[in-house]
Amino acid sequence: MYFTSEPEHITMLRETVRRFAKKELTDDKLRAWDKACEVPMDVFHRFAETGACGVTIDEEYGGSGRDLVAAVAIIDELARYGAAIAGPFIHCAFYGGVNISENGSLKQKQELLPKLARGELLMAYGLSEPNVGGDLAAVETTAKLSEDKNTVTINGTKRWCTAARIADYVICLVRSDDESKKYKNLSMVMVPLDTPGIDIVDLDHIGLRYAKTTDVIFTDVEISADHILGGIDGWNKGWNMLASEALDVEKLEITGVALGVATAAVEDAWAYSQERKQFGKPISSHQSVRHDLVEARTKLQACRHMLYHAAFLAQNRLPCSVETSMAKLFVGDTALDIVLKCQQVMGAYGCVSEYAMERHVRDIMVMPIVGGSSKIQKNNIAGRLRLP
Numbered sequence: 001m002y003f004t005s006e007p008e009h010i011t012m013l014r015e016t017v018r019r020f021a022k023k024e025l026t027d028d029k030l031r032a033w034d035k036a037c038e039v040p041m042d043v044f045h046r047f048a049e050t051g052a053c054g055v056t057i058d059e060e061y062g063g064s065g066r067d068l069v070a071a072v073a074i075i076d077e078l079a080r081y082g083a084a085i086a087g088p089f090i091h092c093a094f095y096g097g098v099n100i101s102e103n104g105s106l107k108q109k110q111e112l113l114p115k116l117a118r119g120e121l122l123m124a125y126g127l128s129e130p131n132v133g134g135d136l137a138a139v140e141t142t143a144k145l146s147e148d149k150n151t152v153t154i155n156g157t158k159r160w161c162t163a164a165r166i167a168d169y170v171i172c173l174v175r176s177d178d179e180s181k182k183y184k185n186l187s188m189v190m191v192p193l194d195t196p197g198i199d200i201v202d203l204d205h206i207g208l209r210y211a212k213t214t215d216v217i218f219t220d221v222e223i224s225a226d227h228i229l230g231g232i233d234g235w236n237k238g239w240n241m242l243a244s245e246a247l248d249v250e251k252l253e254i255t256g257v258a259l260g261v262a263t264a265a266v267e268d269a270w271a272y273s274q275e276r277k278q279f280g281k282p283i284s285s286h287q288s289v290r291h292d293l294v295e296a297r298t299k300l301q302a303c304r305h306m307l308y309h310a311a312f313l314a315q316n317r318l319p320c321s322v323e324t325s326m327a328k329l330f331v332g333d334t335a336l337d338i339v340l341k342c343q344q345v346m347g348a349y350g351c352v353s354e355y356a357m358e359r360h361v362r363d364i365m366v367m368p369i370v371g372g373s374s375k376i377q378k379n380n381i382a383g384r385l386r387l388p
């Protein structure tokens with residue numbers, strides 16, 4: 001494995017994101033949005049005007065060409081300001097752009113990708129359920145195809161559906177065939193969130209408060225079969241869609257948030273330690289504080305290498321299930337460790353909402369859990385490496 005300088009177009013993209021963030025994502029706004037658990041969508045739409053949402057979408061559909069390393073760099077930069085815009089960006093460019101580019105029918109690509117490239121659509125993700133966490137293939141929400149194959153009727157409850165209140169569609173993993181074997185009885189459906197029969201119930205949660213996370217309850221919800229991901233040919237092929245590129249890329253996108261949040265925490269603690277004086281000198285001069293800060297920066301560097309290496313493999317369509325799982329596992333756990341150390345450096349000031357550190361702590365707490373927990377990543381890696 002060799003390392004070279006970052007491609008120039010990604011460095012430029014980072015500068016664009018930084019300029020936007022400096023102007024739009026000020027501390028007072030971030031604090032208010034986090035408290036309300038809601039980010040005004042006009043801020044996201046102004047961000048989309050930079051063209052960033054097209055980074056996962058081919059040029060023929062209005063994007064700038066699939067570039068997963070650039071997409072991860074955008075998340076990494078945005079997440080230094082928390083999940084406020086990183087969250088909606090993921091719902092658009094990843095849940096929408098990556099999923100539909102990879103698994104959508106021609107009709108779905110033509111209809112949805114240009115809107116996603118412009119940042120005009122958000123997709124929520126409905127994988128988890130009240131009885132389903134790590135074992136996704138055990139989903140209980142049912143989808144029945146009508147005899148004429150024109151409509152699909154959905155019943156069940158999706159849990160932790162983040163941003164369902166602001167998204168246009170929820171992409172759900174559903175049980176579409178009771179007869180077949182596990183993994184071959186699942187489909188992905190894109191349900192417009194204004195369809196009759198859908199109830200949305202808010203869940204109160206810590207961390208990633210760019211939007212409410214919710215239960216989405218389906219009671220005899222009828223949608224056109226055009227909303228099966230991949231069209232009618234995608235029926236009962238949902239697991240393959242999920243377990244292929246989509247899951248690898250989901251690991252990258254969450255890991256990007258963890259890296260961005262941890263980077264912000266290190267920067268904040270680094271600056272604070274030079275301003276805060278105790279025992280007649282800046283606390284950065286006390287050896288144990290210095291060591292904590294340097295350890296945090298060193299771990300951060302390791303996290304960065306793991307993430308961008310995995311993103312490089314995914315971008316080049318090289319086998320990367322092990323590397324994306326390792327990145328999710330290592331960065332998720334290490335970022336939590338880094339942020340908690342940085343909070344300690346800031347003492348009591350790391351525990352009050354006037355300082356962003358308190359939000360970094362809440363955001364990072366969920367990283368080893370969401371998108372496949374650390375333990376599930378360990379199982380994935382052991383399985384992929386054929387550990388008996």
Ligand SMILES: Cc1cc2nc3c(=O)[nH]c(=O)nc-3n(C[C@H](O)[C@H](O)[C@H](O)COP(=O)(O)OP(=O)(O)OC[C@H]3O[C@@H](n4cnc5c(N)ncnc54)[C@H](O)[C@@H]3O)c2cc1C
Binds near residue numbers: 159366375376379
């Ligand atoms: C803020 C937030 C936002 C979220 N947003 C979304 C979203 O938008 N869409 C969505 O679908 N989901 C979302 N989730 C759900 C998230 O992805 C799940 O919480 C996650 O997959 C873990 O599932 P669980 O919490 O049910 O844990 P469980 O699967 O019940 O696991 C509980 C514990 O047991 C361990 N465990 C379980 N099985 C094994 C095993 N085989 N081996 C070893 N250990 C095991 C787990 O690691 C964990 O520590 C969100 C969650 C949160 C907190």
